[in-house]
Amino acid sequence: MDAEKKQLLIAGGGIAGMAAALGASHAGWDVRVFERAAVFSEVGAGVQLGPNVVRRLQAWGLQEGLQAVCAMPQRLRAHSACSGRELAQTPLGASMVQRYGAAYVTIHRADLHQLLVHAVQGREGVFINHGQPVEEILGLEGVATIRTPAYPCVEGDALLLADGVWSQLRAGVLGDTSRPRVSGHLAYRALIPMADVPAAWRAHEVNVWLGPQLHAVHYPVRRGELLNLVVIVEGPAPEDLTQWDHAANALQLARALQGSCAALRDVVGSVEASGGQWRLWPLSDRAPLTGPQGMARGLVGLIGDAAHPMRPYLAQGAGMAIEDAAELQRALAMADLDVSTRLRRYALNRWQRNARVQARSIRNGEIFHATGLMRWGRDSALRLLGSRLMDVPWLYRGDGACATGW
Known part of the structure; x- marks a missing residue:
């Protein structure tokens, strides 16, 4: 192994793994990614990226590519799912650029x-191995040694776990055999052509509907050609939680929305009318991080959902993984430190922010799904304070400043 150029092994080739590979490459490391899937395929639905995340993508030179595929909503609006009444709104678009130095975008x-992936493939010294999951960590003394189906022994200077919320390798590294927590929340999600959406909801904006024990959110993706729609309800999860999504019964969702306003039901009904299908995503997470040991140990680091799976109520799951990758880049570039110290520096600089986002995401879920007096208080506060409550300066600035936002 070249003593001058370090090599990072990455278990997992999703968003977290690709961001980490890009960051490590910019830090001057060679990278070998080991991905379970035989080919990368189109999975999932929409993602919201705040300016805190967009700034990281810009730093990697991805602004032009991002603009070519994303949508840029002009405002965020909150509604009562029961009455349909608008509760509050806050500007996005140019206002976010002025306040935080980058846009708020939505993207498939x-x-x-x-x-x-395209950015990584353009980097020298980065290799993606498809159909090659990391099956076992063979050793971590001096070098990180792993085994895959095709490679009985692969050595690297460090190993990064980017294999998601259901990571099979995490327990062996952290000594934590606990399983992710079942939240009791189910996300129904669908993508439909914007032309099939009721005309009143074809605008470039993020709309959130808040109801008792449920909420919905929809926004444009793919340059505004598609609408991403997610409805999250409280209820029992399917038995198999390890699958990303499940066939969902539209009738079950319709029953959950029986008490909702006609406007929300019209948006939801456009999925079936357009021939679209609902997929079901049971939400699981872990308790907020309690220290850097949850993100690095010795020659192994963890990133994204493998380290800090979170509920989607702050729209920061992918964002925190990308922020992790940017911090990993800075840490790996500290050539005067040994590798384990670099990884610990990465963990020290990330765990508190991730823990705060995890905790705030849980709190937001309670607020979004509030019932009774808490729901009345939430709606009153939104009508009174509006944009101030919906903005999240500490998050979008990327610092620890205090805020009263959601």
């Missing part, structure tokens, strides 16, 4: 993944 998950 597959487009974001491909943007990162």
Whole structure:
């Protein structure tokens, strides 16, 4: 192994893995990614990226590619799912650029993944191994040694786990055999052509509907050609939680929305009317991180959902993985430190922010799904304070400043 140029092994080739590969390459490391899937395929639905994330993508030279595939909503609107009444709104678009130095964008998950894949494939010293999951960590003394189906022994200077919320390798590294927590929340999601959406909802904006024990969100993706629609309800999950999504019964969703306003039901009904299909995503997470040991140990680091799976109520799951990758880049570039110290520096600089986002995401879910007096108080506060509550300066600035936002 070249003593001058370090090599990072990455288990997982999703958004977290590709972002990490890009960051490590910019830090001057060679990278070998080991991905379970035989080919990258279009999975998932929409992703919201705040200016805190867009700035990281810009730093990697991806602004032009991002603009070619994303949508840029002009405002965020919150409504009562029961009455249909608008509760509050806040500007996005140019206002976010002025306040935080980058736009707030919405993008198809597959487009974001491909943007990162193409960037990685253009980097010298980065190799993607498809159909080659990391099956076992053989050793971590001096070098990280792994085994895959085709490679009985692969050595690297460090190993990064980017294999998601259901990571099979995490327990052996952290000594934590606990399983992710079942949240009791189910996300129904669909993508439909914007032309099939009721005319009143074809605008470039993010709309959130807040109801008792449920909420919905929809926004444009793929340059505004598609609408991403997610409805999250509380209820029992399917038995198999390890699958990304499940066939969902539209009738079950319709029953959950029986008490909702006609406008929301019209948007939801456009999925079936357009021939679209609902997919079901049971939400699982882990408790917020309690220290850097949850993100690095010795020659192994963890990134994204493998380290800090979170609920989607702050729209920062993919964003925190990309922020992780940017911090990993900075840490890996510290050539005067040994590798384990670099990874610990990465973890020290990331765990508190990730823990805060995890905790705030849980709190937001309680607020979004509030019932009774709490729901009345939420709606009153939104009508009174509006944009101030919906903005999240500490998150979008990327610092620890205090805020009263959601």
